[in-house]
Every structure is written in structure tokens, then in C-alpha cells.
Amino acid sequence: MKTTEINKIIMNIKLLILDVDGVLTNGTVYLTDEGIEIKAFSILDGIGIKMLLRSGVDVGIITGSNSQAIKVRADRLGIKYIYLNQENKFSAFNDLKNKLSIQNHEIAYMGDDLPDLYLMHQVGLSIAVANATQLVLEDAKIVTKNKGGCGAVREICDLILQAQGNFANQLEFFNN
DSSP states (O other), rough: OOOHHHHHHTTTTEEEEEEEEETOOSSEEOOOTTTOOOOOOOOOHHEEEEEEEEHTOEEEOOSSSHHOOOOOOOOHOOOOEEEEEESSSSSHHHHHHHHHOGGGGGGGEOOGGGHHHHHHHHHSEEEEEEOOOHHHHHHHHHHHHTTTTTHHHHHHHHHHHHHTTTTTHHHHHOOO
């Protein structure tokens, strides 16, 4: 898809939905001897999410994971819409869409693996991280240069901010 077509789609984006494992993280799960799950999140992604939220674009999480670390990270970033333990993500997607009174073409979804494919087909802008599975890479309208957990979300946040004309305003936030 051409950059001009992508930018037209991005102009209408009001919500970015993120998967967690493989998108907000590198997909590696660390388990302690006590069975406690540990996840690593990118600070770059976090700053991008905060900028996107400040610009008026909502961010949501829909994940099959049920980790407390996701709740803690989302809370620190100001993400209000979190759906954990969603093996089938469609009902969470519909719930979020209805809460925000938005349509599919106003939503971007970022994923990396097979559970993400169905939602990627529903939204206006489907995004795959660089290290996504082959089917996801083939179906995505955008593939990031960065891998999941390594700045891929930031890459998309910056892209949305730039296309919607809000990037310079967000830079000003850090200069004051």
C-alpha cells in the first residue's frame, strides 16, 4: 500500500489497540521459581504511547495474557482500556469499540501472531511488528522496522502523530 493511502487511513485513526506478548514485549516470558511471570517493556514504546494519548488518540490493550505486570504497565502509561485473558479477542474488540463509539475504520491494531489475524482484518489499519509470524506479516498494511518490545510501538505512535500533525506539539511537551 502506498504512503499516501496509508496516511489517509491514519488521519481517521482514533484508537490504537495493542497485543502485549510479542508487541509491547519481545515475546519472551520469564518465570521465577515461584511461578511469577516477569515481562520487559520498552521505555521508547511507553513515551510514544503517552504522546499518542496526550494527542487525543486512545490506546487499548487486548491480550491473551493474564499478567499483573500488564496492568501495572498500562496504569503507569495511562492506558484505560485493558482486556486480559482474551483467547478470542473479538468480544473485547466489540466492547471497546462500543465504549468509544467508533467504527472499524477508525481503529489501528498491532499484532504479531495468529490470535491477532481476525482483528487485523476488522480494522482500518493493520500493523505487524518486524518479527511477526509470516501470515501476520503478509496480512498487515504496515510492517514496522523494529521488532516487538524494541520500539515497534513507538514507531507506530510517531507515524500516527506525524500523519495527524501532532508530532511537533508533543515535542513541545518535553521542551517546557
